[in-house]
Amino acid sequence: MSTIKDVAKAMNISIATVSRALDGYDDVAAETRQRVIETAQKMGYSPNRAARQLRRQKAETVGFILPANAQRFDEPFFMEFISGLGDALSEQNFDLLVANAKTEEMERSLYERWINSRKVDGIVLNRIQKQDWRVQYLTNANMLFTALGKSQDGVEYPHIRIDGAQGYVELVQHLLANGFSRMAFIGGHENLINHIDRLHWFQSALEKFGIPVDSKMCPSADMTSTGGYIVAGQLLALPAPPNAILCVNDETAFGVLHAAHEHRLIIGREIAIAGFDGVQDAIHTEYPITTLKIPVSNVARQLVYMLLAMINGKPLAERQVKIEPKLIITESTGG
Amino acid sequence: MSTIKDVAKAMNISIATVSRALDGYDDVAAETRQRVIETAQKMGYSPNRAARQLRRQKAETVGFILPANAQRFDEPFFMEFISGLGDALSEQNFDLLVANAKTEEMERSLYERWINSRKVDGIVLNRIQKQDWRVQYLTNANMLFTALGKSQDGVEYPHIRIDGAQGYVELVQHLLANGFSRMAFIGGHENLINHIDRLHWFQSALEKFGIPVDSKMCPSADMTSTGGYIVAGQLLALPAPPNAILCVNDETAFGVLHAAHEHRLIIGREIAIAGFDGVQDAIHTEYPITTLKIPVSNVARQLVYMLLAMINGKPLAERQVKIEPKLIITESTGG
DNA sequence: CTGAAAGCGCTTACAG
DNA sequence: CTGAAAGCGCTTACAG
Numbered sequence: 001m002s003t004i005k006d007v008a009k010a011m012n013i014s015i016a017t018v019s020r021a022l023d024g025y026d027d028v029a030a031e032t033r034q035r036v037i038e039t040a041q042k043m044g045y046s047p048n049r050a051a052r053q054l055r056r057q058k059a060e061t062v063g064f065i066l067p068a069n070a071q072r073f074d075e076p077f078f079m080e081f082i083s084g085l086g087d088a089l090s091e092q093n094f095d096l097l098v099a100n101a102k103t104e105e106m107e108r109s110l111y112e113r114w115i116n117s118r119k120v121d122g123i124v125l126n127r128i129q130k131q132d133w134r135v136q137y138l139t140n141a142n143m144l145f146t147a148l149g150k151s152q153d154g155v156e157y158p159h160i161r162i163d164g165a166q167g168y169v170e171l172v173q174h175l176l177a178n179g180f181s182r183m184a185f186i187g188g189h190e191n192l193i194n195h196i197d198r199l200h201w202f203q204s205a206l207e208k209f210g211i212p213v214d215s216k217m218c219p220s221a222d223m224t225s226t227g228g229y230i231v232a233g234q235l236l237a238l239p240a241p242p243n244a245i246l247c248v249n250d251e252t253a254f255g256v257l258h259a260a261h262e263h264r265l266i267i268g269r270e271i272a273i274a275g276f277d278g279v280q281d282a283i284h285t286e287y288p289i290t291t292l293k294i295p296v297s298n299v300a301r302q303l304v305y306m307l308l309a310m311i312n313g314k315p316l317a318e319r320q321v322k323i324e325p326k327l328i329i330t331e332s333t334g335g
Numbered sequence: 336m337s338t339i340k341d342v343a344k345a346m347n348i349s350i351a352t353v354s355r356a357l358d359g360y361d362d363v364a365a366e367t368r369q370r371v372i373e374t375a376q377k378m379g380y381s382p383n384r385a386a387r388q389l390r391r392q393k394a395e396t397v398g399f400i401l402p403a404n405a406q407r408f409d410e411p412f413f414m415e416f417i418s419g420l421g422d423a424l425s426e427q428n429f430d431l432l433v434a435n436a437k438t439e440e441m442e443r444s445l446y447e448r449w450i451n452s453r454k455v456d457g458i459v460l461n462r463i464q465k466q467d468w469r470v471q472y473l474t475n476a477n478m479l480f481t482a483l484g485k486s487q488d489g490v491e492y493p494h495i496r497i498d499g500a501q502g503y504v505e506l507v508q509h510l511l512a513n514g515f516s517r518m519a520f521i522g523g524h525e526n527l528i529n530h531i532d533r534l535h536w537f538q539s540a541l542e543k544f545g546i547p548v549d550s551k552m553c554p555s556a557d558m559t560s561t562g563g564y565i566v567a568g569q570l571l572a573l574p575a576p577p578n579a580i581l582c583v584n585d586e587t588a589f590g591v592l593h594a595a596h597e598h599r600l601i602i603g604r605e606i607a608i609a610g611f612d613g614v615q616d617a618i619h620t621e622y623p624i625t626t627l628k629i630p631v632s633n634v635a636r637q638l639v640y641m642l643l644a645m646i647n648g649k650p651l652a653e654r655q656v657k658i659e660p661k662l663i664i665t666e667s668t669g670g
Numbered sequence: 671c672t673g674a675a676a677g678c679g680c681t682t683a684c685a686g
Numbered sequence: 687c688t689g690a691a692a693g694c695g696c697t698t699a700c701a702g
Binding site for chain 1 (some may be wrong): 336337379380381383384385386388389394401411413414417418421422424425428430431432433434435437441443447448450451452453454652
């Protein structure tokens with residue numbers, strides 16, 4: 001509605017003074033500042049973002065692209081993640097630009113547009129892969145970013161890493177205590193860091209308890225509940241089926257639940273089922289599953305804090321943050 | 336990286352011509368245009384958004400605020416909604432600004448900031464209430480918006496309306512055919528249009544089949560699965576409990592499922608359960624519930640198309656679009 | 671068909 | 687402590 005000129009004119013001072021007063025410079029008379037703030041408030045003045053961005057050469061905006069497949073699974077995860085990003089950003093008067101890409105090509109061209117047109121000052125990444133073109137691309141383009149997960153591209157970048165090694169030890173111990181010793185692990189896309197890490201933690205935990213690792217017991221699905229359902233069906237049809245199925249994510253575990261149900265197995269007694277992420281819809285879904293819970297919203301917030309520090313040219317306290325998931329035990333593994 | 340000047344200099348032409356060539360004006364020599372496009376592409380030039388916005392007085396951005404409570408329920412709904420918005424917008428080179436408000440106050444100040452600082456050209460609204468301050472606020476502020484749902488503020492605005500009257504008739508008929516005649520309805524927040532409409536359709540459908548409406552059978556919960564669980568527990572403890580429970584949304588129905596399970600009722604035989612929205616996580620959740628499915632993503636797309644037409648000053652084909660949900664029958668109501 | 675120039679609304683050295 | 691002025695990178699009437 002109103003511009004800085006309107007405010008200046010209304011007060012008979014220069015636009016420079018209005019600008020400085022509003023931006024908190026300390027070389028403005030306290031009384032002047034006070035009057036400017038009041039007048040701006042009254043007139044509903046807020047600096048035009050485009051003009052400010054153009055002048056400051058900063059967008060005050062952070063971008064996040066929903067991976068192509070986010071619609072199909074991990075919805076609660078992304079929802080919570082976006083909420084966390086939005087929260088932390090709006091605290092700092094930054095905005096969150098969101099897009100969703102159907103294909104990798106679209107994703108790439110979105111990044112390109114954002115970067116070339118200076119729409120964003122930084123980007124937050126998710127679902128990192130072992131080799132991740134986004135890491136390479138953003139690094140080459142000199143675009144600041146933080147990520148949940150560390151790729152293996154030989155690029156060092158600020159990130160948050162989930163460390164579930166100890167969590168898996170606790171989970172396996174819990175399963176053993178409840179008499180579930182034939183454990184299987186249903187993984188996901190093999191290039192996903194989440195898959196690689198979680199499978200590794202699972203196998204290490206087995207070894208720690210002296211249980212041999214059987215690769216036939218570690219099939220991969222596609223991280224959807226449908227995938228979990230199909231692969232669980234195969235596992236349960238084995239001559240010596242597992243009596244515990246751990247999953248790379250909760251969604252897969254939901255499918256396993258369904259398959260076990262069809263096989264007329266009593267969940268938590270004849271078979272144990274566990275997931276990962278802890279983004280259960282709510283407490284009152286039919287079978288709450290045992291899971292390793294990630295504080296998704298906090299993770300997102302922290303990624304924003306790190307990114308904003310970088311954008312503002314401040315030194316980062318830590319470039320690598322480690323977060324341990326928390327084991328949530330429910331009746332799906334015998335309570 | 337590069338600006339319009341760089342491109343112009345590289346080609347020895349004026350920036351005006353570069354701008355016109357790239358923007359598709361027809362008063363540019365075809366050959367010049369071709370060369371400009373190639374050069375821009377090669378140099379990775381994309382017009383600086385802030386400069387363009389400032390000059391054009393348009394943000395080429397649409398805003399959407401996640402309601403304060405979105406974290407707690409309806410996650411898949413919002414996820415799909417946002418995806419639909421993002422899709423349709425990026426097709427037109429528009430961006431989607433997303434924020435989430437914890438309180439109504441925060442939400443209001445976010446809108447205020449977006450409007451006063453010209454961050455967005457239009458806004459999409461969701462979860463419309465009977466009296467909706469947002470409708471009033473945006474109308475007064477002269478900000479363009481479209482919404483899923485029509486409030487009763489006496490303001491006429493372009494919107495999409497879900498019409499489930501026929502769907503409820505089909506659902507009630509289906510339940511009767513399967514022998515479920517004592518029907519209850521668990522509603523939600525009483526000022527929500529969704530609640531008001533759906534309860535009304537339910538009662539009309541009952542009347543249509545000559546079933547008396549019992550207000551004790553129409554309690555309200557809070558649209559979460561926990562709320563559904565609690566209220567279903569109360570219904571099932573009645574002297575003459577219902578044998579069918581219809582819910583204002585799927586989330587509530589999930590809680591009902593849990594409660595029925597605890598009461599040792601066989602779902603789909605001893606009790607029928609139905610939801611609304613059709614945003615089931617996936618096919619292989621434990622009990623897929625009968626629901627009235629809304630094409631969420633399409634709805635979001637259409638809201639964007641309407642909004643963009645308004646932003647571009649084009650006439651709207653329809654200012655009021657009606658969409659009918661589709662009845663999805665599963666074993667939760669006897670298959 | 672092309673170019674020179676104005677101006678969108680800010681912020682920020684610079685001068686006083 | 688305050689103001690005049692430059693300039694961020696575009697788009698678009700206007701002139702030729």
